[in-house]
Amino acid sequence: MEKDLSALDSALDSMGVDGFLIDAASSDSDQLYLSGFDAPDAFTTLYADGVHLLVSSLEYGRAKKESDAETVTRTAEYNFHEKVSEYGWKEAEMRILAEFLADRGVESVAVPERFPVGTADGLRDVGVSVSPEETDVITEIRATKTDEEIEHVRVAQKANEASMQAAEDLLSSATVEDGILYHDGEVLTSERVKEEIEVTLLRHGAALDETIVACGVDAADPHNRGSGPLKADEAIIIDIFPRDKASKYHADMTRTFVKGDPSDEMRARYNLTHEAFDAALEAVEPGATGTEVHDAVCDVYENAGYETLRSDSNTETGFIHSTGHGIGLDVHELPKVSPAGGELKPGHVITIEPGLYDPEVGGVRIEDLVVVTEDGYENLTDYPIEFVLD
Template sequence: METDLSPLLSYLDEEGLDGYLIDDDASDSDQRYVSGFDAPDAYQTLVTADGGVHLLISGLEYGRASSDADADTVTRRSAYDYQDLVAEYGQYGGRIRGVAAFLADRDAESIAVPRSFPTGTADGLRDRGLAVTVESDGIVEDVRATKTEWEIEQIRATQRANEAAMAAAEDLIASADVEDGVLVHEGDPLTSERVKEEIEITLIRHGCALDDTIVACGADAADPHDRGSGPLEADELIVIDIFPRDKETKYFADMTRTVAVGDPDDEARRRYEVTREAYEAALDAIEPGVTGADVHDAACDVIEDAGYETLRSDPGTETGFIHSTGHGVGLDIHEQPSVAPAGGDLEPGHVITIEPGIYDPAVGGVRIEDLIVVTEDGYENLTDYPIGSGPTIE
């Protein structure tokens, strides 16, 4: 992948620093992005002021890193007598000395580090005479916000898997019978857990993993962070929010649909319609020069005009539209840019969710979410899945 690290190099140049060091494992998306590599155990990535990318890694990962990583050099820890250092100074002291030797080899005496850089390593390097500065703007995260064509294709592929999972969930719910107000499938109550299992199995068959899914019914769905549990009920809104990650590429996708079986009451139906209008208003607002804040405002306008609270109309509200309109999606499920009150310029290549919702424990929750990419003249919807195809909400 062609990553553009020039903003980072400009920063190093302006600050007169020799390099930018990441010390983490590939659960840190910045490191995965910069190194083009994925390892379960911690390793170090140094970007030198000349743009070189240099990895320091365990012997076990050396072969794979040498062939797979987007790096100019890959060095084994053993090159700096790592085992001897650990034997003499312990795991912690030995590790720091190994990293210091690696930096010295690259003439890096003053380095920037990300905000999340381990204080243990930072202080250890400082004790050994290096200058360590925190790069506090999140430059790499900002670079990551703008996706390459290749990245957009990876996200699109994860979204296809997501759509297969959503279809499996909707089909399962649609096939349920209703007995005593509860959904029943093959003689057993159809639970949130059973639908989540269907979603997860579908995703695994499509090469994706996920730790979490939301299938939340009734009052559960009024808390946007509630994952949902127990039997699904007829006549209630059911929020299905799926955010899988491709196991190979590590790119996420994200989508939400709200469905119901039976006959939701008029207030629930009205909230569904208002949410859908807010979703459409937010999409319509995406055009050249717009900010995330503008798009968020467009969604808030619709919801407030319909008589519901938002965090804009009442920062302390616990009902109504109680989250932001969207967030960036990529190697992290929540990343830059933000489609929220503080959201800055939306730029071509930004991949964001648009996901307004209305919540109240007395009525339940509604949320509709698509994944889109900002383009030169507006946006392209990466979601190829109808709204309202699910059971009987409309």
């Protein structure tokens, strides 16, 4: 995957440092992006006239084959065990790292704001200048996706849609007894629907740690994961945000369903949220800001008499979150589609997810995943938006 790291070069020049250093496992998305290497234990990536890795002997062979690095070096090449015997484990690691940097002409490095303090202090003790970066430059670079990255998100979204269909099928085939949903003679619970979602995702090469299947009052809290029996005539929010196991890229989608007959107020809230959703999409184009897209949603809700965080920053009901967020290696990343949202650019992959919430009524949310293009946007979501299930 061809990455444009010119912004990183500019940032290092402005800071007057020789390189950029990351000390983390690939669970850190900036590490995975810059190194192109997936490893469960921490390793070192240096950016200085190219990408250079310092890894253990265990990971050396795989790093040479799989990473994006120009060079891959083993700690053993710096007499690791002899240094451990002489200096102890931690100081040995720092001396090896300092030699690794010196071999590449690096005496000063910028590091992420959350860089390990022990590594920073250890490097300073052996004469390397360490400065926290002034901007989250890798995170900002990651916001603009290549065609290959967009395809990774698209694949993750296909798995997402399969799992949403499995969840919807469970709700559609459920029967109702005393206001409770049943499936195959057993109470249909949030946990049972989540299980179906997770199993379906695995069959499509994706996975997640948690998802949202929230009914009734639970659905009035946007991040309530939901639990217990699902009820007829009440809104059920299903929000699925899986990660493709091969590429590590995420998708995200939300639908709100009712099995039965929703109240007139709930229907009105759903229809209004669909209107807000359409208004947000209409506002998405290169050069627009995330703020402008968010404002389009707030306008719809406020004109209908509902509170938003724009009209009342302390409101606990109404539209109580941002319109969306970037998605990629992290499920929440830049750009922001919020009051603080900056300019949208081609290659930005964002969610659009307006919603209304009130514990006395329930919650509704609709969410699609789109990529900003040169002349507007492409919706990466191919799943129907419907409310009431037969």
